[in-house]
Amino acid sequence: MKLEDLQRAAHGEPEAVAAVADALKRGATGELQAVTDLPPFEAARLILQLKPKRARKLLDMLPDAPSLALVAELDPWISEHLLDEKLQKRISRIAARLPVEDAADFLADTPEELKERALAEHPHQAALRTALDFREETAGAIMQRRLVAVPIGMNVGEAVAEIRARADRIDRLYTVYVVDAERRLLGFLKLRDLLLNPPETPLRDLVRMDAVSVSADTDREEVARLAERADLAMVPVVDAQGRLLGVVTTEDLLETEREEAAEDMMLMSGLDPDTSPADSPLQIVPRRLPWLAAGLIGSGTAALVVGSYEDALAEAAILATLIPIVMSLAGNAGIQASTVTVQALASGSYWAGDIFGRTLRELGGALLNGIAVALIVTLGIFVLSTIAEVPNPDLLALTAGLTLVAVMAQASVIGSLVPVILDKLKFDPAVATGVFITTSNDVIGVLIFFVIATTLYL
Template structure:
């Protein structure tokens, strides 16, 4: 199969993609020899277009280095699902040839059983294990270990020679880091410094000492905040003794932002943070059922509240038609308020000194929204009463207006305050949205509605 056809297939063109599927199904390795000429990005795109079995067959046809690079282009959950027993052995074989830093970088996102299999074959297993031992969500878990670091007594010429010798493994030169004899970070040089200063200049005399660092156990969300606050595209990572361990580049910072946003979206939807599209039924249950059960409990409580006002519903059955409106408005108002607060907390854009002002603004907006929505429903009730028999339509309209007004205010204030309370308790504020806010506001909203309805309409 010609390389041009494979590249067309990688862009989703139907005819070459179907031809590729047929050749993979038939195991026609000779016709697929051109697969080796694909770039890692092209191979990764093809893998995502194929069914899992065919994707594994394609992966087996790729040479070790391009195959490894293609895997690195994929999401970790997809990567893990592609590795069957043969693929796992291949990963172990490839990892055994990598340096400690490169092996740690590649293995860090793989499932534990794959990591253990690869470590068993690596000649420096203990060093690799130590390099990937940082807990998840920290700078140490996401840092890049490949960097340029030189002693402070080197000259500019020695640094340039070192960069040239390692040019084939340097992805991108962000800075040259300067260390002392104990590998403690003492400063850095910008790339332009290597051009501006004479080649016999000792780097320790021209290095910049204003280095902003993060420790390996710093939470990755805090890392992103530090980089944003200091306007830095790259951050060096050090251990407790100040020894240089790695760097977090702009690519890792973007990945941190993306993963944090994805995690918040999952929590807001009532999903476990590690839920993914590759989950099987036995993984879906424990990762989704807890919040579904919580929602069921909340709905049951709301049902009990409704049931406790059975006499009121018997006396005025039309009230039942307003219950879905009240519950929907309560849930939506709470979600809107809590989402804004969570977003402000996540982006560090919440002005702590303005908490009182924020609550007042939220309260004012809720009063206006509740009044407008209540008037719309009230006017609708009066309009419908012109051609339908509605008992005391004016009182029913007033009940709807006051109920929606109070419910909107209550839900907005709770939605604004609960994420702040969770943040104070060192819990993820995103948990406040989704099922939690919706269910709690449903219960409270229905209760408020019946209190007002029994006071005015019944």
């Protein structure tokens, strides 16, 4: 097959995908030699078009370097599902032949089993384990260790020669970092500093000393916010002594934002962040059941509240028709308010000093929305009373209207405050937009409804 055919298969064209699958089924790997000319991201897209059995065959036929690059392009959960025992052994042996820096960059996002295999086979196991031993979701966990750093004692000519000598290990060159003899970060140089100055110019005369850096244990979300505020293409990462460890690049930050958004979406949906499409039934249960159980507790509590007003419902059964409306609007109002707050916290635009003013604004908006919804429901009750028998429609409309204004107001206030409280307690505030807000507002909303109903309508 030609390279163009493989590219069409990578983009999901059915005939091209079928041709690749057929060649793999027949064992005619010679027809697919052009796959080695595909960029890693295209090869990864091709893998995703194939069934797992055929995908493993394709990966197995690739030479060492392309197969390693392809695995690096895949999401970890896909790699875990794709790599069988044979492929894991092969990939781990390839990774074990890499320098510590490259091996650490590759293994950082691979499945744990593959990581442990490669560690066991690597000749510099201790150094590699140290390089990988960073807490998840920190700068140290996502940084790249391939960078350009030159000693402060060099001049421009020597620095350029050093860069050229390491050209095969440099993917992109944005910034040249300047370090001391202990590899402590002193500053940085832009490429124009090296290109526009004579070779004999000492680096100490050119170095920019205002380098912005982060520690290895800085949360990756904070790194992304810092890079955005300072308009940085990459952020250097240092250890506790200020020694340069690596850099977090624009690509790393974009990947971080994607992963954080995916994680928040999982939490907002009541799912464990580790949930993936490849979960087996035995993995689905522990990752989803706790949230379902939490929802059950919340809905069960709401049911108890409703049950405690059984006499009221028996006296005026029409009240039961309003319960779904109250619970739905309370939950929706709470989710809207909490989602806005979570996004503000995630982007760094949350103004802690304005918390009182923001709460008042949420309350004001909720009251206006509540009045609008109350008018619609009130109108609906009066229209219904003209075509069916509705006991005391005036009082029922007043009850429904006041209830909706009250529950939407309380739900919005709770929704805007709970994420902030969770953030202060070092929990992910996205949890607030899931089961927590929905169930708490259901319970409180139903309670408010029956208090008002028993006071005004019965």
